Amino acid sequence: MRLLVVEDDADLAAALRKALEEEDFAVDVAADGDDGLFKVTHTAYDAVILDVMLPRLDGWNVLERARAAGSRTPVLLLTARDMIEDRVRGLNLGADDYLGKPFALTELIARVRAMIRRAYGGVSTVVTIGDLTIDTAAHTVLRGGGRVALTAREYTILELLVRSKGKLVTRSTIFEHIYDEDAEVLSNVVAVHIAALRRKLGMTLIRTCRGEGYVIDG
Amino acid sequence: MVESLRTKLLLWYTLIIGLIVLTFAIAVCYGFWRSLVEDVDRDLQTVAFVLVEGLRPSESGGVDLELSRQYREFIGRSPRTYYALLNGRGELIDWSDPDVQVPERTPLGVQNRDGRRELGLTAVNGAVVLVGQDMSEARGRVLALAEQVAATGVAVLLLSLAGGWFLTARALAPAARISRAATAMAQGDLSARIPIKGTENEFEHLAAVLNEAFDRLRLAADVQRRFTADASHELRTPLATLAAEFDWALSRERTSASYRECIETCRRASDRMRRIVDDLLTLARSDSDAVLIRREPVELAAAVREAVALLRSLAEQRGVTVVTRLETAWISGDSSQLVHLVLNLLKNAVEYNHHQGRVTIELRVGAGRAQLSVADTGIGIAASDLPYVFDRFYRADKARSGNGAGAGLGLAISKRIVEAHAGEIACQSTLGEGTTLNVRLPLIEPGSIKRS
Numbered sequence: 322m323r324l325l326v327v328e329d330d331a332d333l334a335a336a337l338r339k340a341l342e343e344e345d346f347a348v349d350v351a352a353d354g355d356d357g358l359f360k361v362t363h364t365a366y367d368a369v370i371l372d373v374m375l376p377r378l379d380g381w382n383v384l385e386r387a388r389a390a391g392s393r394t395p396v397l398l399l400t401a402r403d404m405i406e407d408r409v410r411g412l413n414l415g416a417d418d419y420l421g422k423p424f425a426l427t428e429l430i431a432r433v434r435a436m437i438r439r440a441y442g443g444v445s446t447v448v449t450i451g452d453l454t455i456d457t458a459a460h461t462v463l464r465g466g467g468r469v470a471l472t473a474r475e476y477t478i479l480e481l482l483v484r485s486k487g488k489l490v491t492r493s494t495i496f497e498h499i500y501d502e503d504a505e506v507l508s509n510v511v512a513v514h515i516a517a518l519r520r521k522l523g524m525t526l527i528r529t530c531r532g533e534g535y536v537i538d539g
Numbered sequence: 540m541v542e543s544l545r546t547k548l549l550l551w552y553t554l555i556i557g558l559i560v561l562t563f564a565i566a567v568c569y570g571f572w573r574s575l576v577e578d579v580d581r582d583l584q585t586v587a588f589v590l591v592e593g594l595r596p597s598e599s600g601g602v603d604l605e606l607s608r609q610y611r612e613f614i615g616r617s618p619r620t621y622y623a624l625l626n627g628r629g630e631l632i633d634w635s636d637p638d639v640q641v642p643e644r645t646p647l648g649v650q651n652r653d654g655r656r657e658l659g660l661t662a663v664n665g666a667v668v669l670v671g672q673d674m675s676e677a678r679g680r681v682l683a684l685a686e687q688v689a690a691t692g693v694a695v696l697l698l699s700l701a702g703g704w705f706l707t708a709r710a711l712a713p714a715a716r717i718s719r720a721a722t723a724m725a726q727g728d729l730s731a732r733i734p735i736k737g738t739e740n741e742f743e744h745l746a747a748v749l750n751e752a753f754d755r756l757r758l759a760a761d762v763q764r765r766f767t768a769d770a771s772h773e774l775r776t777p778l779a780t781l782a783a784e785f786d787w788a789l790s791r792e793r794t795s796a797s798y799r800e801c802i803e804t805c806r807r808a809s810d811r812m813r814r815i816v817d818d819l820l821t822l823a824r825s826d827s828d829a830v831l832i833r834r835e836p837v838e839l840a841a842a843v844r845e846a847v848a849l850l851r852s853l854a855e856q857r858g859v860t861v862v863t864r865l866e867t868a869w870i871s872g873d874s875s876q877l878v879h880l881v882l883n884l885l886k887n888a889v890e891y892n893h894h895q896g897r898v899t900i901e902l903r904v905g906a907g908r909a910q911l912s913v914a915d916t917g918i919g920i921a922a923s924d925l926p927y928v929f930d931r932f933y934r935a936d937k938a939r940s941g942n943g944a945g946a947g948l949g950l951a952i953s954k955r956i957v958e959a960h961a962g963e964i965a966c967q968s969t970l971g972e973g974t975t976l977n978v979r980l981p982l983i984e985p986g987s988i989k990r991s
Contacts, residue, residue, distance in 0.1 A: 330776045332804050336783035343787070374772075377923070401775035422779035426786035 322367040322437055322477060323347040323498045327357035327383065328399065329375050337370065340426050341433075345460065345473040347501040354378025361387045365497050366394050367437050370429070371416075373400035373407070381414060388415040395436035399424070434458065441484035448483055450537065453522060455483055462522070469521050474499060478514050482527060482537045491534035544714075545707045549700070556699045560692040568685045575677040576656070580649065583658040586620055587670040589613065594624070594662040601626040602666040604633050619673045627665030654678075713742035717749060729757040766823045769931065773815050777808040784808075818948040822931070822955075833873040836983055839909055840865040840902055842874060846881035847900070850889060858894040859915075861885070865902040868909035870980045872960040880956040883949045884913040884976045891974070892917035907982055914975040920968040928966050929954045 324346045328334040331352070338348045349364070351357035354375040361369055361383070369387075373380035384396055395417040400407060403421035411419050417436050420429060438446070438457065446458040454463040460476050462469045471479065477499050482490055495511050515535060519527060527535050593606040604624060606614075614620065614635070624633040647659045647667070657671035716733055723731035732753060733746040788801045847861055854861050870877075881900075888898040896916045903910045920928060931951040950966075953976075957964040962980035 330780065332808055333776055333780040333783065336780055336787065336804065340783060340787045340790075343790075374776075376927075399779075401772045401779075422775040423782035424779060426783055426790070 322481070323349070323365075323501065324433065325349050325351065325357070325360055325364070325366045325369045325394075327351045327354070327361075327369065327375065327380070328372040329353060330372075337429075341430070344430055345477055346433075347477075347499055347504070349502045352376075354380065354383045358383045358386055361392055361394060362390050364502075365494065367440070367498060368395045368397065368433050370397050370399055370433065373398055373402065373411075381410065384411070384414045384416055393440070395440045397429075397432055397436060399429075438484075443484060450483065450486070451523075451526065453526070455479070464522060471518070471521065475514050475518055475521075478511070479518055479522070482535060486537050489530055489534050489536045494534070545711055548707050549703050552703045553696065553700055557696055560695055564685070564688040564692050567688055568681055571684050572677070572681045575680065576674075579656055579672050579674065579677065580658070582620060583649075583656065583670045583672060586614055586622060587658050587660050587668050590622055590624065590668045590670065591660055591662045594666055594668070596663045601628075601632065602662065602664050619676065621671055623669040625667045625669070629667075632666075713740070713746065717742065717746055720753075721749065724753050724756065729753075729760055762823070766819065769822075770816070770819050773819070774812055777811045777815070780808040781805050822948050822952055834871050835874070836869050837872050837874040837877055839868040839870055839877065839911065839980070842877040843881050843900060843902060843911070845878050846885055849878075849882060850885050853886070854889050854898070857889055857892065857896075859889050859892045859896045859898055861889075861898045861900065863900045863902075865900070866904050868902055868904050868980075869983050870909055870960065871983050872980075876956050877960070880953050880978070881911075881913075883953045884978075887949060887976075888913050888915035888917065888974070891915065904982060909980045909982055911978040911980070912975055913978075914973060916973040919970040919972050919974055920966070921970050922968075925966060925968060929964070 322345075324341055326334055326337050326341070326348060328337065328350070329352050334350045334352070338350055341348045349360060349366070351360050355377045357369075357371065357375065358378060360366075371380050371383060375383070378386075380398060380400070384398070387394070387396070396415065397418040397420060398411040398416045399420055399422060400411075401422045408419045417439070418432050420432060434457070443457075446456060448455045448457065452465045453469075455461075456463075457480060460480075462471055462476070462479065478495055481495060481498050492511050499511075500506060515527060515529075527537055529535055589606070589610050590604070593604050593610060594602045595605055597603045602624070614622070621636040622634065623631060626632050647661060649656065649658050651657075651674075652671075654675055655671045655673050657669060660668045660670075662668055720731045720733040732750050735743055735746050735750070784801050784805050788798060793801075843863065843865055847863060850861070885898065885900070892898065892915050898916075899912075899914045901910075901912045901914075929950050931948060954964050957978055957980070960980055962978060964979075965977045966974065967977070968974040
């Protein structure tokens with residue numbers, strides 16, 4: 322999954338990036354509201370972590386304008402102000418969640434995951450498909466009871482396909498959701514990962530729609 | 540407290556009026572009595588002389604009273620006057636009223652006896668004429684007057700009491716109003732003010748002064764509230780960095796290089812917090828200073844020279860030349876704050892400058908204003924940042940959270956100081972070329988400068 326962190330404090334942004342990448346998220350960072358708004362309206366992120374106090378354009382404005390432009394990306398507001406009025410304002414403007422500074426990393430990560438899960442329409446953290454049991458919280462996959470070892474990228478692609486169960490996911494979408502803006506990878510890397518997944522989980526799991534993308538049937 | 544002052548005033552006032560009325564009453568009654576007594580004496584004398592004239596010596600060595608008919612009538616007309624005639628041997632030979640008691644010894648001259656006033660005169664052959672009048676009527680008249688005066692006096696007293704009650708209420712009403720507003724303020728209603736009706740009496744001046752004090756109180760309370768909000772705010776981001784780094788470091792085993800980097804980030808965050816705390820305290824002090832500013836004549840060029848001297852070593856260290864072109868300018872304000880102002884501007888000009896850069900400070904007077912400009916040849920400020928440079932906590936160099944980046948309060952403090960001195964401050968800049976800060980302050984009238 323790919324996240325956008327909009328935070329002007331460089332140290333905090335770096336700490337967030339570090340922690341989130343460790344949780345297998347691809348992370349982009351924007352240091353001011355203008356850049357943040359541009360990124361969120363031009364890239365398909367799975368979630369946005371948005372600081373409220375930003376230079377150029379404050380977080381409230383970024384949120385309002387992004388929603389006005391039609392973005393449905395889940396947004397978690399991060400802020401030093403934790404008054405009731407601020408929470409209400411944020412939620413009314415279209416935020417999906419609100420967390421005050423300072424916060425516990427584990428809570429931030431859990432909330433981000435929950436937001437993404439809700440956005441994809443899922444209810445539980447454990448998904449079953451055929452003989453596969455996927456625990457999206459622990460990032461583990463069981464096949465017929467036995468643990469399957471997947472690389473971080475492989476797991477992420479699998480999770481994306483599983484969450485989009487029944488819907489076609491194009492190759493470029495997979496690419497956008499797995500890699501951050503700085504990634505320099507070969508263009509066939511997605512095909513390589515899909516092949517690996519098929520090897521590990523079974524050839525029938527992921528169906529190719531020639532020329533368009535992949536789908537896991539529900 | 541107002542009530543008892545009013546009562547006290549009223550009691551004293553009543554006491555004084557009462558004494559005056561009493562004195563007046565006594566004087567009137569006594570004066571009346573004396574005039575009545577004088578009338579009686581005159582009466583007695585007249586009758587006594589008539590009788591003395593009417594006494595003729597008789598052959599036996601005594602006296603005979605020969606009074607003409609007019610005289611008899613005259614004497615008869617004084618109803619309460621009586622007389623007694625005694626011959627040389629002290630025998631009563633004639634009297635007007637048989638009931639009159641004649642004293643054993645008949646003294647001469649005027650005397651009061653038994654509520655009667657009597658006059659004794661000697662006549663021919665040792666005879667003594669005694670004339671007297673009963674004073675009870677006179678006494679009655681004086682008493683009647685006294686009663687009337689007393690009644691009037693009491694009425695006057697009561698009226699003045701009523702009048703005084705009304706007057707003190709009116710006079711002390713402003714005090715009650717002031718007391719109410721002050722109580723409201725003390726109980727936490729910072730918007731309470733004393734209504735001023737525009738009359739010029741003594742209480743209005745007091746009310747105006749108190750209102751001003753209340754304004755300052757409220758300002759100080761606002762300042763304090765804003766400070767605590769800002770402090771809590773600004774510190775939360777570095778705290779979040781610390782929390783995130785700690786969580787990350789502890790979540791699993793890391794390489795020592797990772798730990799090291801993590802610790803360094805935490806160090807930077809804690810340094811940042813310390814700087815923010817220092818700057819916030821400075822800001823709070825300058826905020827409250829702005830409320831309680833000292834106003835004396837200050838020579839601005841001297842303040843500039845002092846700031847330049849203080850920053851000399853830093854400028855030398857960074858290879859920056861400071862040039863000054865100063866005119867004498869007298870303004871009204873606080874000299875230490877003004878030095879602080881120039882110091883802030885100068886510090887920015889030196890720190891955001893290049894090696895071998897230049898800072899030019901100019902101070903000119905004209906049109907009732909002192910114009911101070913601090914221009915540097917430094918890195919400048921982007922046009923998009925320019926409108927925000929005086930905002931609290933605004934940092935144009937956002938990406939740098941490492942050494943050297945303050946909390947963004949220097950210019951906010953400077954603006955505070957300038958505005959507290961009734962001046963204006965503006966910033967011009969070109970990215971990559973330099974920045975100029977322009978300050979305008981009102982000059983004092985030259986005539987009112989008192990050299991201390």
